[in-house]
């Protein structure tokens with residue numbers, strides 16, 4: 165199954181942001197949207213989640229789905245512990261024993277189980293972002309929308325977050341739409357990579373990344389070839 169965005173246009177007053185925009189999102193894949201700052205990536209996620217309405221065109225498949233959103237900043241509850249931050253969002257959708265099991269599973273996967281009783285303002289920024297990713301995957305949404313969750317992080321932290329992402333994604337191969345302006349995020353995480361133009365924004369290219377998730381790293385030969393191709397397209 166896939167989700168379709170057909171000929172969608174979105175303006176803010178006189179500003180044309182998306183114009184006759186077409187895209188397909190394949191279930192159980194990570195679709196990465198790579199585009200310059202201000203081209204309308206967040207606007208697109210807001211259209212997919214129903215926060216915004218398009219001016220014309222259609223978006224199909226999302227309406228009846230549960231959607232989870234992960235933002236650039238972790239948006240944690242500082243008055244709750246690491247474990248409580250995950251448990252809290254699960255309270256209406258599963259029993260207490262189920263919640264406990266999931267909290268332990270995801271916190272262990274992102275190496276935060278030993279910090280489960282720490283308040284979130286007592287853990288580092290990288291740990292907070294790991295927690296936010298674990299929390300987003302813990303919620304049983306069918307679609308996960310990610311808005312530049314790796315922006316402004318140094319490379320070492322980013323690489324550890326990429327590993328967390330891959331481990332969590334492998335659990336149930338969630339349908340993910342990730343927006344970014346960073347080629348590395350797209351190369352390591354995206355199965356399908358859409359490259360956007362400047363405003364008024366359309367899709368310039370679509371690339372399929374066939375490198376298996378576990379082989380993707382910034383030294384892998386195939387990944388480097390793809391990187392060269394992407395830089396060529398963005399030049």
Ligand SMILES: Nc1ncnc2c1ncn2[C@@H]1O[C@H](COP(=O)(O)OP(=O)(O)OP(=O)(O)O)[C@@H](O)[C@H]1O
Nearest residue numbers: 176179181199200201202203204205206207208345
């Ligand atoms: N509610 C709004 N009202 C008016 N203009 C808006 C609104 N939301 C976004 N815009 C404008 O639409 C354009 C696209 O914004 P958007 O945040 O979607 O871009 P983006 O690609 O996510 O940007 P960035 O990479 O910098 O986060 C920008 O020029 C922005 O100023």
